[in-house]
Amino acid sequence: MEIKKVIPSGFCIGVIEAIKKVKELRKDEPNAKIYILGHLVHNEYISDALSKMDIITLDDKDKSKEELIEMIDDGIIVFSAHGISDDLYKKAKEKGLRILDATCPFVYKTQCLIKDRLKEGYEVLYIGKDKHPEAMAVLSISPHIHLIEDKSSLNDLQDYSKVFITNQTTMSITEIEQLVNIIKERYPKAVFSDEICSATRMRQEAIYKITDADVLYVVGDPTSNNSNKLKEIAKSRGIKKVYLIRSAQDIDIQDLKDVSVIYVTSGASTPNYLRDQVIEVLKEYDKKGTFKVPEIILSKLI
Numbered sequence: 358m359e360i361k362k363v364i365p366s367g368f369c370i371g372v373i374e375a376i377k378k379v380k381e382l383r384k385d386e387p388n389a390k391i392y393i394l395g396h397l398v399h400n401e402y403i404s405d406a407l408s409k410m411d412i413i414t415l416d417d418k419d420k421s422k423e424e425l426i427e428m429i430d431d432g433i434i435v436f437s438a439h440g441i442s443d444d445l446y447k448k449a450k451e452k453g454l455r456i457l458d459a460t461c462p463f464v465y466k467t468q469c470l471i472k473d474r475l476k477e478g479y480e481v482l483y484i485g486k487d488k489h490p491e492a493m494a495v496l497s498i499s500p501h502i503h504l505i506e507d508k509s510s511l512n513d514l515q516d517y518s519k520v521f522i523t524n525q526t527t528m529s530i531t532e533i534e535q536l537v538n539i540i541k542e543r544y545p546k547a548v549f550s551d552e553i554c555s556a557t558r559m560r561q562e563a564i565y566k567i568t569d570a571d572v573l574y575v576v577g578d579p580t581s582n583n584s585n586k587l588k589e590i591a592k593s594r595g596i597k598k599v600y601l602i603r604s605a606q607d608i609d610i611q612d613l614k615d616v617s618v619i620y621v622t623s624g625a626s627t628p629n630y631l632r633d634q635v636i637e638v639l640k641e642y643d644k645k646g647t648f649k650v651p652e653i654i655l656s657k658l659i
């Protein structure tokens with residue numbers, strides 16, 4: 358079998374910086390209570406590794422972020438790489454919490470751009486994923502921002518004179534292109550700014566270049582939008598066997614029957630250690646014909 362690493366893949370600069378900030382915070386404040394509002398980045402293993410450093414991820418599907426902030430009385434609250442709404446930022450301040458904002462600069466740039474267009478009187482059509490924290494932070498800015506998930510989202514919209522189209526940073530290149538074309542049929546004068554970040558774009562473009570894969574593993578968390586988009590793009594390119602796996606522990610050896618060429622990629626929020634472990638396990642299987650489910654050492658992740 359040929360086992361190939363997709364380049365680029367794995368951690369992006371926004372994720373690296375967010376993790377670095379939180380680790381430095383723990384070093385500077387060894388005794389402080391540190392909470393992250395939601396997952397710092399979309400990867401359960403990273404949240405587990407942070408929890409080993411006594412950094413608590415506040416995540417409860419039955420509670421809003423506002424309610425989660427309400428539960429904390431003191432300490433430091435970290436806002437994740439996906440960005441935060443102005444209201445939640447204000448609420449944390451009012452509670453007297455210290456704040457570390459780990460918002461990725463690309464996400465922040467999109468938020469600023471949207472605010473500028475709103476001031477100019479534009480109605481904003483934001484292509485993104487419902488309930489994703491990045492999209493939720495953006496939608497909270499103004500009622501003049503409308504989430505576009507697919508073409509049916511246009512049904513409820515009115516005929517606006519000034520329309521600005523933009524998007525969540527981790528969407529797929531193809532999806533955005535198709536949706537923008539559909540939106541422009543309805544609003545021909547709409548102005549578009551493509552906000553897919555460079556890390557997302559380059560990881561997707563690398564998939565487009567693959568022509569000989571029998572199998573593609575995308576190592577990433579099921580909640581990671583950019584990992585899911587890598588999977589979708591690979592499928593749309595005709596790669597028949599595409600698997601989103603959290604780690605080498607999810608590999609099903611039955612999937613490797615009659616396979617010659619395997620590619621391994623990983624989302625921007627996936628530790629490179631997990632991607633490289635998948636490659637190692639596959640190489641070992643190819644060489645010796647044995648498959649050993651590996652242990653994941655959390656301290657090596659971040």
Ligand code: SF4
Nearest residue numbers: 369371461526554625
């Ligand atoms: S995927 Fe892009 S927007 Fe998200 S954290 Fe990484 S660099 Fe920032």
